[in-house]
Amino acid sequence: MLTRDTHAFLAFARACGDDFGPATARAAFLVAPDGFALAEQSAQDNRYMAQAAAFDATRASMQHRDLHRAFSSVLPTVCFAGRADTPDALFPNNVFATAAGRYIVGRMRHAVRQREAAREDIRGFFAGVLDYAEIDLSTQEHPCELTGALVIDRARGLGFCGLSERCDEAGARLMHEAFGLRATLLFDLAPGEYHTNVVLAVLAGRAAIVCPRGFADSGVVEAIAALYSPHAVLCSEAEHRGxxxxxIALTPDTVWMSAAAARALQPASRERLRAAGFAVAAVELDAIEAAGGSLRCCVGEIF
Structure with missing residues (x-):
């Protein structure tokens, strides 16, 4: 099922068991922020990005190493080198993603990010080391920025795809098929939002964090909240901005976010996560957040 009908999606999703696959990844991959700088093309439709003067490459690199160390304490985590001509490459989940036995290469909107899809070392890791089959969407014309645009409930095989300049309906269909999902709900992001994973997180298939202001239709927010009730965290504007x-939940018992996000997290929201079985772990990423993304954007999941 691929639909904009929230009622039909909710009815279908409620009937889905949590037997689609593992709820959390078996490993993770990162790309170092080498060449970290303002990407002018990406800034055209990413309102979260800071001005060029706010970019601190040294601090971003140090924080990224802290992130790598933190993740490595809970699951195997591989980090690829960055490149000077791909300043956004530290957000690899938009370009490379995995499902059981296969890896998917996305079609990025901006040329500066399309270069990332040509990385033979990353492709070689998935194809040659992990022996995953390739699904390459990078050469077709429809933008589909993978798990930036598409938030996935891996336990139940459900997708939540926000449409923007970074993903159109045809691109959403291609991702739905590539991941082999049972059902995907399509919806418009609010004006000024570029990726779904900035306004929605599904945590190990049993909880959701939702930023209502990021959705064009409040009915979509209500449907997602109903699906994950009573473990749906509806964020305030301050939590959204933070x-x-x-x-992301990389293990079944912990939700990871940036230190800025953890500071913005309200006590009631933290308690709702605790009730769902999640502790909160945080890493300081303020330098990285200048590039318009935060912790989830840095993480590629290996299933």
């Missing part, structure tokens, strides 16, 4: 929605 990147609380850009979080």
């Amino acid at each position: 990147f609380v929605g850009n979080a």
